[in-house]
Amino acid sequence: MAFLGALKKGLGTLKSKASNSKLLNNKVVNKVKDWRENSKERKASGGYDTNGVYRAKSPGRFSRGMKFFGNAISKIRDKETDPYYGSWKQSSDPTGIGKFLIFMWILHIIDWSMGFPSVTKGSFFLMPDNITIGIYFIATIVAIAGIFKAALKLSGKLILISLLAIMAPRYIEFALDYPVWVHATLCFIPVWGLYLMFGQYSTESTRNFGTWYLIVVVILGFYGAVSSELLDVQGGLQQANVGESWRTIKETFGDNTKEIVKDILMLPGKIELKINQSLSTNYFTGQVERNKDAPLGVYLEDLRATEEEFTGGYPIVVWANIRGKSFEGAITVNNRCYARKGSHSIFGKVHPTELFLYFDDSRTLECIFEENLDQFEEGTYSVTFESKFAFPTWGYIAYTFVDKDTQIAYYTQKKNINQELDIPNTAEAIYTSGPAAIGMNSLDMPIIVYPDNPYILTFGMTLMDAWSQGKVEKIQTLEIRVPKEIMFDRCYPLNFEEPVQRVDEYDIYEFDPDGLVGSFKTITCPMKLRDPANFLGTNLKLTKTFAVEVEYDYSLTKSTNIRIKKY
Amino acid sequence: MESIKKTHFFLALLLLILTSCSSGTYNPERINVYVGTKGVEIEFIGDSPPREVYENTDFPLAVFISNKGTFSLDGETYKGLLSYTYDPFYFRPTEGTSSSDELEFALEGKSYLAPDGFFETKILPIFRVKPIEGQRESPRTELFVSVCYPYRTKLTDEVCIDTSHLTQDARERVCETQDKLYTGQGAPVAVTNVEVEMQATRQVMQPSLLIKIENKGSGMVLAPVTELELPKACELQKDTDKKGNWNQVKVTAHLSNSKLSCFPETVNLRDEKGFTRCTLPANTEFYGGSLNYHATMVIDLDYVYLTSISKEIEIIRSGLPPLEPLPGSSCKYWETDFNGECVSNCDLCARGVGFSFCGTIADAGWGCDCNAEECVTQVTASTISNLLEPLNLKSGNCIFGPGLCELGKFCCVKQ
Incomplete structure (x- = not known):
């Protein structure tokens, strides 16, 4: 009984404690809620500094920039308003600014699409055509009387703006000799539009619109310039017409974008390639040997058309310089050229079709289109030179071998064997310059030789494309030269062909290149010593060079643009 | 006065002469040869080997060995061994200039009679620089020489x-x-x-x-x-x-x-x-x-004891490369090597191989079947047919251009 009583009492105490703590809990929770709400507000508007003083939050950079821009516009308007009019202030604000903006913009586009027509085009004393004058005249009257209800001085200003809208694009084009890119750019610079967006009588909405319009135009302009530069698209300094301008805009923002998107889509692959190269996970890399003068290989350079613009029906001639260098013999180059627009290709005659480049040689190639000129339409064509040649690339790597006991002896003496015996820390794979690259397994050195174990490390090589302006069409031969004291049992994924040839101090392992597939062609071969116990003899160390030779047919292409105009 | 000065001068001169004279005895300086921490030292002699060598040339390898320690290598019980290593990819010892890769030597050490020890010049084999194999412009390799001695x-x-x-x-x-x-x-x-x-x-x-x-x-x-x-x-x-x-x-x-x-x-x-x-x-x-x-x-x-030295040598190409063309594809400029066979580009495009210049050629009917006259007729007929569609004139198509077929032939499809 006493026990039950005590239990009851205990439970009661617990209960009351629980309810008290619940109350306390609720209080705490509410407090926390309040504090959170307050702190949210504070966060939105500012915060407390280290001294406990509340500081209002400052606006971000972008909003500050916009505000600054808006203030600048306001200041200009303020400056204009007071001293300009004096007692001639407007009795009422202009109405319909937004609609008038749209109307003037359309007018500008029409004028632009007609090519800013001028009766005396090409002359300093430009005279716009009657239609342009007429439309702008009517627009100005509407502005003075209908929109702005302007007094004399404002009327004068509006007439001046109209004159500027008419003459400025014409004189700009005249001064720069009517290039296509200027005409395309002027599409986005309407004088009346700019005044109505940022001028004295701009409204909140037109100003906002104008701000965003400027940002978009600047970004697009930057993008267009950069993309054209990156893709080596010639801007074209030819005489402008509307069609060409549209084409320029389309090429700049259409074709360029396609190319850039293609490159961007290839980016993950390229990044993976770089990562794998640095991590050496999938294949092997090397360093290209820097040649003292010109690098080895074949190069197409200085592609240029004989004219800035070709007239339809007349022969088209494009030149290029071809340069080649090889230490192993003359390079036989087969050339051809063709013009392309979309999917339509037109072949030209190239002179010479076949040539030999001796040692360090350069020649000029000429591509002529004269028999099939009727196939050329007005517009821009890409003329491509294609040169095919057979070329060898060599890769070299030197491994240094040391006996196991020698290594231990230096190690116990706390001596760095690499420093004591002049052994580099890793083997450096070097390949000769050219269209292909050969990477090899850069092993840590020295390679330790165990007298009772013939197997040493694995030899590996990777063949890669080194140039982006062409492709390896076919690998003719692939050989690995191995010192005679070392042998390969088997290679993967492609085994060598038997029998193995011995030349001098080396064995030559040949591979069937047709077995190599994929962009990166890798072969690994575990190495085995023929006589590990006597390999080093009385020498402290031994250095042996391995060499890889790859001969392949390469197709090199390079393009330039030409413009065709109607006769 | 003058006579006194003269007297003083002659007295000073006499004093100088007398003090400069020395006695007939000579005390030799005792040299202790049992000092220092050097044993047998080795170094390359001058430009042997040179820093740069030309391919297909010979160069000697000579080393200067000196015993700068006190212990003598008599050549019978105590004898040193000189050995060298090289990369056989670049060098080859000239036949007849060396019997082995190791040479024995004997040298007396320092003594009172020879406080600097004895030395010897060893001419190792003359090396032949092999022709640079491949496309390497100027490879570098190392010559390593070591000396072992008790x-x-x-x-x-x-x-x-x-x-x-x-x-x-x-x-x-x-x-x-x-x-x-x-x-x-x-x-x-x-x-x-x-x-x-x-x-x-x-x-x-x-x-x-x-x-x-x-x-x-x-x-x-x-x-x-x-x-x-x-x-x-x-x-x-x-x-x-x-x-x-x-x-x-x-x-x-x-x-x-x-x-x-x-x-x-x-x-x-x-x-x-x-x-x-x-x-x-x-x-x-x-x-x-x-x-x-x-x-x-x-x-x-x-x-x-073991001592070693090494020297890096750069090999330079000595002459112009051969004038013979590099071995490569035998295909002409209008052909491409396809499975070991030279095939005209027109045929390849017709087979569906996606060359960039194939353009509209995707039909198996295309081939290098037309000469210039036929090609002109084909193109003309094609143009006319587009204008006279209702007359239903059938015509082929032809591509002018030297890159698809051999000279004199053009890639076309006949109907």
């Missing part, structure tokens, strides 16, 4: 045998025991410190020497060999059991013609240093009751 460090000095603990003699002592410090004895492995301890056991003093040794040379200590093995000291170093004993020095010590027992007898060098303790064996009769005196201490270190 050597001995000998230290002779006096130590004080201090018997004062036993004799309790109050007379003035001749000497006192003290530790000895040394810098070098004319050999690469040197005794650097000898700590002398006198241990009294019953009525006998038992001297104990703690000998510290150090490899002060620039080379490497190999494995010691027995007396019988001395003539082949270097050849034996390639044996596995010998390689496991590298960095070991054999120590022998004598005190007043009594051989000391050293423990360990063969010292393992760790971080170039080691030590051993040598004491007089217990059964040796020794002087217990005499006063302090000097005793002659002789310490011999026997070891095999």
Whole structure:
């Protein structure tokens, strides 16, 4: 009984404690809620500094920039308003600014699409055509009387703006000799539009619109310039017409974008390639040997058309310089050229079709289109030179071998064997310059030789494309030269062909290149010593060079643009 | 006045002459050759080998060997071995200029008659630079030369045998025991410190020497060999059991013609240093009751030593490359090698191979079947058919251009 009583009492105490703590809990929770709400507000508007003083939050950079821009516009308007009019202030604000903006913009586009027509085009004393004058005249009257209800001085200003809208694009084009890119750019610079967006009588909405319009135009302009530069698209300094301008805009923002998107889509692959190269996970890399003068290989350079613009029906001639260098013999180059627009290709005659480049040689190639000129339409064509040649690339790597006991002896003496015996820390794979690259397994050195174990490390090589302006069409031969004291049992994924040839101090392992597939062609071969116990003899160390030779047919292409105009 | 000046001048001159005269006796300077930490040194002679060599040329390899230590290599029991290594991808020894990759040599060491030691020039084989294989422009390779030789460090000095603990003699002592410090004895492995301890056991003093040794040379200590093995000291170093004993020095010590027992007898060098303790064996009769005196201490270190040098050589192409064309595809400019066969580009495009210039050629009906006249007719007919569609004129198509078919032929499809 006493026990039950005590239990009851205990439970009661617990209960009351629980309810008290619940109350306390609720209080705490509410407090926390309040504090959170307050702190949210504070966060939105500012915060407390280290001294406990509340500081209002400052606006971000972008909003500050916009505000600054808006203030600048306001200041200009303020400056204009007071001293300009004096007692001639407007009795009422202009109405319909937004609609008038749209109307003037359309007018500008029409004028632009007609090519800013001028009766005396090409002359300093430009005279716009009657239609342009007429439309702008009517627009100005509407502005003075209908929109702005302007007094004399404002009327004068509006007439001046109209004159500027008419003459400025014409004189700009005249001064720069009517290039296509200027005409395309002027599409986005309407004088009346700019005044109505940022001028004295701009409204909140037109100003906002104008701000965003400027940002978009600047970004697009930057993008267009950069993309054209990156893709080596010639801007074209030819005489402008509307069609060409549209084409320029389309090429700049259409074709360029396609190319850039293609490159961007290839980016993950390229990044993976770089990562794998640095991590050496999938294949092997090397360093290209820097040649003292010109690098080895074949190069197409200085592609240029004989004219800035070709007239339809007349022969088209494009030149290029071809340069080649090889230490192993003359390079036989087969050339051809063709013009392309979309999917339509037109072949030209190239002179010479076949040539030999001796040692360090350069020649000029000429591509002529004269028999099939009727196939050329007005517009821009890409003329491509294609040169095919057979070329060898060599890769070299030197491994240094040391006996196991020698290594231990230096190690116990706390001596760095690499420093004591002049052994580099890793083997450096070097390949000769050219269209292909050969990477090899850069092993840590020295390679330790165990007298009772013939197997040493694995030899590996990777063949890669080194140039982006062409492709390896076919690998003719692939050989690995191995010192005679070392042998390969088997290679993967492609085994060598038997029998193995011995030349001098080396064995030559040949591979069937047709077995190599994929962009990166890798072969690994575990190495085995023929006589590990006597390999080093009385020498402290031994250095042996391995060499890889790859001969392949390469197709090199390079393009330039030409413009065709109607006769 | 003038006469007094003249007198003073002549007196001064006489004084000068008299003081400049010296006596007839000559005291020669005593040279101690048992100093220094060098043994057999090796260096390339001048431009041999040169820093740059041309392919398909010869160059000599000559080294200058000098024994700058005190121990002589007599060429019979003690002889050095010179060896060299090279990369056979670039060099080949010229036949007849060398019998082997190793050359024995003998050189006397420093002495009072030859304080700088003896030297010798060794002409190693003449090397032939092979033609540079492949497309490498100027490869670099290394020539490595090493010298192996058995050597001995000998230290002779006096130590004080201090018997004062036993004799309790109050007379003035001749000497006192003290530790000895040394810098070098004319050999690469040197005794650097000898700590002398006198241990009294019953009525006998038992001297104990703690000998510290150090490899002060620039080379490497190999494995010691027995007396019988001395003539082949270097050849034996390639044996596995010998390689496991590298960095070991054999120590022998004598005190007043009594051989000391050293423990360990063969010292393992760790971080170039080691030590051993040598004491007089217990059964040796020794002087217990005499006063302090000097005793002659002789310490011999026997070891095999290795020194090496290397030089990097750049190989330069000597002439123009061959004029013959590189072997490659035999296909002409209008052809492409397809599965080992030269096929015209027109046919390849017709098969569906996606060359960039194929353009509209995707039909199996295309081929190099048209000559110039036929091609013109084809194109004209095609143009007319587009205008006269209702007349339903069938026509083919033709591509002018030299890149698809051989000269005189054009890629077309006939209907």
